[in-house]
Amino acid sequence: MAITISRNSYKGVPSYVLESNRLRAEFVAQGARMVSLVDKRLDHEFLVEQAKESYLRSRFGHPMTPDHAVGYDDMFPTIDECHYEDFPWKGVCLPDHGEVWSLDWDMLEKGNQLTASVHGVRLPYRLSRIMSLPDENLLRMDYQLENLSPMDLSYLWSSHPMLRVEEGTLIEVPEDCESARTILSMSGRLGSYGDEFRWPICKDNQGNRHNLSFVRAVETGDVEKYFFTNRLKQGWCRLTQPSNGAILKFTWTVEHVPYLAIVVDEGGSGPRFYCLLEPCSAPFDRLDLSKKYTDESCIAANSTRNWQLDFSLNA
DSSP states (O other): OOOEEEEEEETTEEEEEEEOSSEEEEEESBTTOEEEEEETTTTEEOBOOOSSSSOOOOOTTSOOOTTTOOSEEEEBSOSSOEEOOSTTSTTOEEOTTBSGGGSBOEEEEETTEEEEEEEOSSSOEEEEEEEEEEETTEEEEEEEEEEOSSSOEEOOOEEEEOEEOOTTOEEEOOTTOOEEEEEEESSSTTOSTTOEEESSEEEOTTOOEEETTBOOOGGGOEEEEEEESSOOSSOEEEEEOTTTOOEEEEEEOSSSOOEEEEEEEEBTTSSOEEEEEEEESSSSSOHHHHHHHOSOSEEOTTOEEEEEEEEEEOO
């Protein structure tokens, strides 16, 4: 199996390419963002890309705009802007979509692996990610979080893959994911913030049944986000495209990543058409709210925590 790492340029900025005979993944330093993930056999790009020819960089502390919301990022130590609640960082403002997506990570090639790491700005941590191709159709990300403080540190980590979809795209999750809770429902079919509903077949307020496992047309004009209420026993989810049969499966270690959120934008925020499958350490998008739901998304003083996320094709 031939695995290569090469230097490239993506929309005018330096990039790194991890490649096998089957899979091609490209990364830039800002956010260690994966800007492209291609099934070479099908010539299928899974990730939403920036529309402009020149790469648009983000600025620390500024909101993530639709132009910035592309590719694959890590959301850490929050998703929505909020304030840290506990001593000794009580009152510290954590920016929109967290800190690390807008920071330049240190990138290092080592053998057939690509290592990226970044230090926190407003909280004392180091987040590292090792990218490798253990198989020609498998991209692996090995994470390590280090608490650089003598105090326990609460956090929220979530993957943030902006995935291209089409009408009829199939979303699959473990069988025990039967109950979900609404974060956002533009049309109101999933109720209001915090409402609980059944998955995949849910009923709206008028009693109409909806199958949430299939993406509707971009003309639907809706945006929805929800998370499954149960702690996952199995860490996996899968996306299948009907037009060419392209499959992308996520698998991850559930010990420290026990929740899953889903976002689907069917033209509700303009012409954009995408889905996010978001394995996460805690739900509700805000660190201050997540702490009320689970106290396990916390790393002990001067310790490390590890987890793994795989992307596999046609699995």
